[in-house]
Amino acid sequence: MVLFSWIHCFVNVKKRKGRCNEQWHLRIGPNLLSINQSWSADGKGGTSLGFGASVYDAAVLLADYVCMKVCLGGKRVAELGTGTGAVAVQAAVQEPRAREVVATDGDEDLLEGLTRGNLTANMGRVLGEVLDTVKVKQFYWGNEDHLQELGPPFDVVLIADCSAVIYESSFGALVDSIFRLCHASTDVYLSCQERVRGVEAKFFHLLGRKFRVREVPRNDLHKDLRATKELKLFHLRTRRAHTTGC
Numbered sequence: 260m261v262l263f264s265w266i267h268c269f270v271n272v273k274k275r276k277g278r279c280n281e282q283w284h285l286r287i288g289p290n291l292l293s294i295n296q297s298w299s300a301d302g303k304g305g306t307s308l309g310f311g312a313s314v315y316d317a318a319v320l321l322a323d324y325v326c327m328k329v330c331l332g333g334k335r336v337a338e339l340g341t342g343t344g345a346v347a348v349q350a351a352v353q354e355p356r357a358r359e360v361v362a363t364d365g366d367e368d369l370l371e372g373l374t375r376g377n378l379t380a381n382m383g384r385v386l387g388e389v390l391d392t393v394k395v396k397q398f399y400w401g402n403e404d405h406l407q408e409l410g411p412p413f414d415v416v417l418i419a420d421c422s423a424v425i426y427e428s429s430f431g432a433l434v435d436s437i438f439r440l441c442h443a444s445t446d447v448y449l450s451c452q453e454r455v456r457g458v459e460a461k462f463f464h465l466l467g468r469k470f471r472v473r474e475v476p477r478n479d480l481h482k483d484l485r486a487t488k489e490l491k492l493f494h495l496r497t498r499r500a501h502t503t504g505c
């Protein structure tokens with residue numbers, strides 16, 4: 260069991276072991292989330308698409324922001340590249356309740372081996388039952404069948420730490436997938452950790468073609484993370500947007 264700590268798993272290799280492969284008790288606002296992790300030293304963090312088996316700081320940043328600033332009540336919420344499911348867990352336990360929360364990832368083994376269990380455990384702890392409004396579904400970015408299966412559009416789309424260099428070949432598919440999940444007034448919240456500047460710039464260039472991108476002011480970020488300049492959070496609206504949400 261590992262108590263709360265801001266160890267960064269991608270870069271802090273020495274400290275990674277023992278911080279990213281065990282249960283993590285993570286306080287987000289009034290909620291104490293319990294997230295199982297299973298990072299391993301295979302060069303891809305223990306998952307086939309890479310680094311989905313532990314909670315990254317960008318996920319903590321996003322979960323905290325959603326908890327503090329985003330109204331999910333009655334809305335359809337999708338998360339892309341959910342990994343352990345930490346952000347989706349926060350969305351699922353948050354009051355007022357979302358109408359639906361769908362945690363997605365391209366890695367089916369990860370979803371069945373880790374994510375589903377994390378959602379079930381946390382929903383069970385909060386409600387004493389597992390709600391059928393909280394779902395786990397495979398979505399490999401760009402896969403049309405997976406996309407249709409989700410039943411877009413969603414009112415809120417969440418993405419944490421999916422613009423890292425190892426996913427570079429999927430940037431186009433990711434941006435297109437986010438766009439395809441949106442209606443004109445969908446709120447998209449995307450957090451990232453800048454690691455290789457040129458690569459991230461490429462991602463944001465693609466993103467800017469389809470979305471209006473606004474960086475969330477650092478004062479609105481979690482107080483323990485706002486000083487880490489590489490961690491950033493963005494609010495996106497599609498370029499076809501013309502109305503405002505809650």
Ligand SMILES: C[S@@+](CC[C@H](N)C(=O)[O-])C[C@H]1O[C@@H](n2cnc3c(N)ncnc32)[C@H](O)[C@@H]1O
Nearest residue numbers: 308310311314315318340342365399400419420
């Ligand atoms: C760095 S992890 C972030 C996990 C989680 N969002 C977090 O921040 O803790 C990136 C996630 O994206 C998923 N992923 C990578 N490439 C993908 C693709 N082409 N389609 C769907 N998911 C993908 C991985 O399986 C992994 O769970």
